[in-house]
Amino acid sequence: MAAPDGGGAPLEEFRAGAQALPAEIFEGISAAAFAVDDKGITVAVNGRAEKLFQMTASELVGQDAHDLLHRDSHGHPLPRTRCGLRMALLTHRTDHCESDWFTRGDDTLLALAWLITPYELAAGNLGALVLFYPPHEEPAAHRDDAEAPTTLTELDRLALLAETTTQLTSTLDVDEALHRLAALTVPRLADWAVVDLINEVDEVRRALVVQHADGVLIERVDLQGPMPPVPQESPMPLSRALRGAASTLASPSTYHGLPDSGIAVEQQRLFTETGMHSAAIAPIRGLREVLGALTLGRSHRPDPFTVSDLTLLEDLTRRAGLALDNARLYERQRTIAETMQRHLLPQMPTVPGLQITARYVPAPHASQVGGDWYDAFSLPGGATALAVGDVAGHDLDAAGGMAQIRNMLRAFVWTHPESPSVAVTHLDQAVMHIAQEPMATMVLARLTTAGDGCWRLHWTNAGHPPPLLVNYDGQSRFLKGGHGMLLGTGTPSVRTDAEVTLPPGATLVLYTDGLIESRRHTLDVGMERLRRHAASLARRPLSSFSDSLLAQARPDDNDDDVAFLALRTPDPGRAG
Template identity: 80%
Template sequence: MDITLPDAGGAGFQDRRAGATAVPGDVFEGITAAAIAVNDEGIIVAANGPSEKLFHRSADELVGQDAHDLLHRDRRGHPLPRSRCGLRMALLTHSTRHCDLDWFTCGDGTVLGLAWLITPYGLDAGASGALVLLYQPQDVPEAHQDKTEESERLTELDRLALLAETTTQLTTTLNVDEALHRLAALTVPRLADWAVVDLITEVDEVRRTLVMQHADGLLVERPDLQGPMPPVPQESPMPLSRALRGAASTIASPSTYQGPPDSGIAVEQQRLFTETGMHSAAIAPIRGMREVLGALTLGRSNRRESFTASDLPLLEDLTRRAGLALENARLYQRQRKVAETMQRHLLPQMPIVPGLQMTARYVPAPHASQVGGDWYDAFSLTDGATALAIGDVVGHDLDAAGGMAQIRNMLRAFVWTHPGSPSTAVTHLDQAVMHIVQEPMATMILARLTMGDDGFWKLHWTNAGHPPPLLITHDGQTRFLTGGHGMLLGTGGPSPRTDAVLTLPPRSTLVLYTDGLIESRRHTLDDGMDRLRRHAASLAHRPLDSFSDSLLAQARPDDNDDDVAFLALRIPTAGRTN
């Protein structure tokens, strides 16, 4: 193809976008091929008639846009990295280059295989840019002119890569919602313009859980199309109803749901096709190991090609992987819920001690991976003392929750049978833990709180490898109680345990806590303890409930994925008992 480039010069004119760079008026004179002019930043500053026709876009839609972002794609219509853009390389080096075949997207969604020639060109007012000519080469097969005509037909390598990516993406999360969003991102826009997920809940109800659309280069969720669905009809031959019963995948279109609907689900499907503009959909069941979990619908609205039977094996491979991942996520969330419920029921109510304020909190792990081992306890003894305990069993979920229950119950028994020294009760508990509890490793603090004849409260405690209690005076001075420290439970070590004793200042606050309040992946344990100390000092004047809630919210690290048990008490003014 012979192309004669115009000479730079002649009268200038403004393009159709206000404020755009001026280009010479005769820039397209004598050019019958599609041509655009770009400035040094790759922004289109002018376009001729053939380019509007070629790209199915008006000049107003072209001018002012980044040519690479708007037009340049890879062979399958996916965005092309700038590092692979030959046009930009030529523009940056102010050189003339030619390419026999590259790929560009049009306003109607098609992808064209085009040859191009770029050459530097002077714009008005001393600005520089380039002139780009685009034309269809003679040797490009017609089937390559439209990405939809390839049906995103992936090569075997592409297909295997997609399945591997799906496995990786879906098995690295135990959150159902996150897994569904990842599934949508894997399939849209690679395979379709829409992804719709209908899930069967644990009470056999159907919910349209996710509807995602590819629009303007972004994945957009459509909550207006999500929500509860009618029951699954047992005899309906409609594709979604069959998929939710576990039948094989199938193809659907708006015509599938024309005529009187046979069920409420068919009504919803009619609405879905109308609202989304889908002209073709592929629907497959999402199966777990034991049951059908739901269905995935992939729909096409912008692409001209319809789904065919050859697309279904890949869709079924995807939903098979999705089913296993969703089933694992559901089982994990169910286990976590059981563990958390069990733990909450095992945690006791605070006793009423005249003159003493006491409160406790339990905060589950934010990301559902560390529930089960943290606990607290407080109860009154026959001699008038109050027993306080806090601990953390090594392990997570049901095993840790079960171990926690055993340790707490045995501790109560030993405290009752060995009144007085906390270290004596913990020594007996340690011996029992080694032979009885399946998850024997644990840290804990056991304390006895008593009021002397002088009206002052005294704390006797022993520490089995647990973070030290924090004492905060009313004027904001803080102190970690490091005395009475010994080995954690379940090690079998012979080291004797000791007690520590402290008279608590009037109006002071004592805080017992588990390590979820101070541990962070980004900071040291000392940093966490200092953070706790500083926040506690600033809150010392607050009422106890407000103090506790604020301290948990402010001191707990953002990146901690552990649960927290928390016990706080406020000492009254000396001599007061009510």
């Protein structure tokens, strides 16, 4: 059956193996509906879904619905670890979300609520039915804009302010806070929400423009971007708000005539593009400075804003200012912490004949710093030391402990360059008395070259995932020798060295467990995934090999950071 809105494919053409949904039921659903299989691949859509996402059934069916449509509040692809839809699908449970962001065919963003419930497809394949509908299911959201109430009772105002406080203080992400502010005010108070922000060097950016149309929120990226400087003497409403003056009303007539500044020109454009006939503009103040301004506009509702609306608007922006202050402070601290972490990690040495590269990926939802680290440095006699380790914890203490252990390791390796196991034994004895965070795992290796041109690797392993060796022809194996107790247990143990000759053109990978751990499968499964991906990338240039391996092998539900060190031996018979 073709979708009634046009462009739809017959249901019998949906993905092979899917049980045909009863057409009259599927098309009769009053919300946009998707049917997906157990992997999240779309097997059917109704006409409302085609219209909502501005894509045809042929463009939607057969695609991973998450990858194709799901976005974060910035418009970037949403990591699978943060996808509630995917988690509900994998655990076969019914779930819903009041507001999430999705893209559509014209690259605009939609704020949508969703409901997912298990649905049995053919051959016992348990997929799911997903419904998308406007967020905040209030009666106003389903009326025509002209019929929506334009005034709020005192109880409504108090409820809105309470919800604003709860919504904005529960996130430390600036863009997420802005999108929540827009969703709270549109369409409840206005047809448009516009946020202009001032950064640390007094530059203005139109950070968000959201409109309400066809029952959903649409982000107008084309109206966002950098703004001209704030004029110090301009009497225009937005200029005054960005200087911290009281809230005020505006209309297209406010900006008629010769503009007095670049911001006035942009405001003329805003009123023209949006069709707003009335706007209310208020400053967003932090504790110490003006952070920006919020503009609420009406284009479809016939009644204009009045002076009585400004009190509520100022209450909203006061709460928004406190939330943005906290979010900005958190972002600054996070940036400082991540910068510190990266500065603690060393630059790679230059070793004639070898390619060496390293990567560090911070934990996506932790404090952005942790105990994962790598190191590589030259030793007397031309040998090269390589190390990857993981100190327990994901905070500044773990980062500090990592720096202590790495620095001690360098000292012990320098005084005992002939044997990795001897150096690690001394380190283990020292960390119990010196290190701030003594519990750690690590691999320490010593790489040398002989007269025959081959490279030999000696290593010892202190409770860490084993190194991975990938030959040029794609053969691969884990180096499981030299394994011993992790550091800091206080238990005496005998450590040994293992040895292997690295073939020409081989790639050695040292990594931390963030690359293989998953809540959904065992470490053995994670290691096998890593091995297979690495083998498939064996002939990639080392930098591309490293980036692709991190992207492909790292489990999407792992919140750990990753330290990664890779080297490649020369192969005189092959270029690159």
